[in-house]
Amino acid sequence: MLTEEIEIGTYERMDQDDKSQKGQAEVFYFNRLGHTFKHGLNALYRSWLKEIGVICVLGFILARAEILGELAPFGVAFYAVALKKYRKYALGLMLSIGLGMLSAGRFDSGWSYMILLITMGMMAMPFLAQLENRLYYGMAIASVHLIFKGILGLGHTLTLYHFVSIALESILVLVFTMIFFKAFFVIENKSKKWQLTSEEELAIGILFMIVLIGLPSFKVGQFDLKVMLMKLIILLFAAKGGAGIGASVGVMVGLIDGISSIFTGLMINLYAFSGLIAGVFKDYGKWAVGVGFLLGQTILSYMMGQQGNMIYSAGETILALLIMQMIPERYMNWFDKYAQEGKSNSEAAAVRESNLLSQKLMDFSQVFVELANIFKQTGKEETPPGAEDNNVTMMINTIAGRVCKDCTYYSLCWEKRFYKTYSQMFDLFSLVEELGHLTESDIPEEIASRCGKTKDLALHISYLYELYKLNYYWQKKICEGREIVSGELKGISHIISDLSSQLYQPKQDRDGLEELLIDKVRGSGIEIEQVRINDLEDDHLEIAMMKKACNGCHECEKVITTLVSEVLDKRFVVDPHRCALKNGKNHCGFKLYSMPPYTVTTGIAKSARLGNFVSGDNYRISKFKNDKFAMILSDGMGVGPKAAVESNDTISMLEQLMKVGYNREFAVQTINSLLILRSPEETFATVDLAVIDLHTAKAEFIKIGSSPCFIKNDQEINVLKSTTLPIGILNQIEVEPVSKDLKPGDILIMVTDGILDAPKEVEDKEGWMVTLLEDINTNDPQMMANTILQKAREAGHDDDLDDMTILVARVDDEYLGH
């Protein structure tokens, strides 16, 4: 029941995400790359290199980068941005960028750049520094660049081609200045959110790309280390992300490679295809990924007629593969983690959304609280009539108007002797209040002697009093109704706020338990990929796991469950409804649920009063979602079928309310309100409720007008009594829950009054019951229930027995098998 009803399905959703992600592979690639890169840079930034080191090295590399063979706007753009932020490092920056230019072999422009940078550095002091707007700043830089390059170009023959390329370069300077501003912002980690916006991701991705372009290609013999690095990146992503990611990273790297020299589609094809094939082999380990990459590369090189380079190219691939193999698992996991973090962006969004939703729900709940308060206040303000003199005055006026108006003595009574008459009338009302009804003879002599209309007077006073009583009755009813509505509103607010807190459960690894579980399970040779622990309620845990499919070996059931049970010291079961085999995937996601350590075995015996087919008693035994076991016993206080309806209504309402999450006390209050509202029909019922928490064996009892219940174990028998009125009588009932810690082997016996009242001549009914229980040797609940019923019947007279119901529950320790 438990596992069927809880629907969270984290991994199911993840699977679906995967499908939709394929279309947006590029976006996610950027995303992941951005994160990996961002964290790497952050770490570097905080190390001994600190600001200047990172910035100068970045400047050096970026200055080297050029696209389409001759456009190199990156150095200037970077310089412009860095200058704005770190003016004190201007000289160092200038040197590193200039050196970068020179190292890339652009000697002619290298020197000219030095001059450009110095000029800009000097200009930046008074003028540029004042430009706060980034766009204007970028435009200023681009203009300086354009003018300077133009002047320099005058020395050469300035063709249209030159002019266009200078203009284009200047525009690119503007564009990249803007991009680098964004990228800097991220690298400095000023954006404290752990989730990057797509703009920031893009900026970081572009920076990364340019760094790759700018990296010098060190050739060791025929092996190009830069190419090797690119291949390594593809391999890593293919090994972690699969075919889709492999291919898209391949496209990216191919683009970088192509863009930095003469643009051809060839390299893109080659890397993308290799990345794709490599990714296909993802599930067979890193070596297989490498083989896949080689395979893709070989096929395509062969088709493109580049067999000549194949040996070296293959050599680079193998080297990259070796490096990947050498990366310790620890670092691979680090990489994995950041890749995962990128992936879980949508999850973060979900968390934020649920957070928002829960906040909304909280607000709603607050609204209900307010409503409840308003109802309660208006209920209080209107005190029942009669308390104030207003009413009496009104009634006396009515009498004067109706009875005395046409009387000849009117002016005598109501004008000359007003106060006397008034107080006499007042006394008459006190009299009718006492007697309930007035006749002519009830009117005191003092009044009768002066009044000529005593009969009329008595009639009217009785009538007005009746009216007043009726008014009083209904006003009180309305007040009660208001109070009940107020209570209900409060209850609803309670449920909503409960719901909201259930919805918002910040994900947190409980003391690194998730990591610990991963280690443990991996230690047993099972490739577990992800573990997530969800706290459901109290001690109730749900563990979601993702692993490689075992093809029906039931590793989850046979190995993992035992391991997890050992680690967490709780019994766990696998959710049997989810097996990856059904999905036909090679991954499987499943869930483990903590099994409550206790179980309850029950026994029931019941008999209706002789000659009656309907019993006034009703009972319900149910297990709730949160591993709470409830036994409810109710005795209707009416006669025959009516009593059965009372107790049945009470019990089904109680069960329903508890199912939807009403807390126990409040559920009982609500039913009380409902029974009262249902008047004029009289409905009273007793409630005997025991809720046993199967995780802690703690039992909570609510007894409303019910018979005592008994707890028997090897040593003693305890009696639990209450003296609360049955529900349906008072507006506000005091529910007094009693808690008791049960132990395995404890037996709880709940009976209706029919049992205790069976031996009529016995005065100490509880004593009688205790003796009866002491004499019972079995600890089988059903046999016990039967025996109690039988003994109760023997003790009473057959024709004089009430409805009888016995519920017996034994608490067992599931772990030890009682």
Place this chain on the structure above:
Amino acid sequence: MQIVCKKKENHLIIGLKGELDMSTADEFKNKLEEQLDVTGAKNLIINFAEVPFVDSSGLGVILGRYKRVSEHGGKMGVVEVKPQVKRIFELSGIFRIINLFDDEATALAHL
């Protein structure tokens, strides 16, 4: 079951004889309702001197009368309750709302 009714001032005093259980509860209820209507009494006193047993339907009738009487501002008392019946009353919490008196005179004096 025998039911004897008398009215003193605005008190209705009921004397019972026999068990108040499922078989007599309805009869008792009808008689009480009728008497309350006719006499218009405000308070209700029930004498349990000769009632050896009350079951849940009996309790239901008593509680129902309490509801009616209290809604009209009246009070209710039970007198001369036998120990075994007193135990049932105690368990059901009736003494929280209905006063217990030794005899009718005390009840009349206090209500």
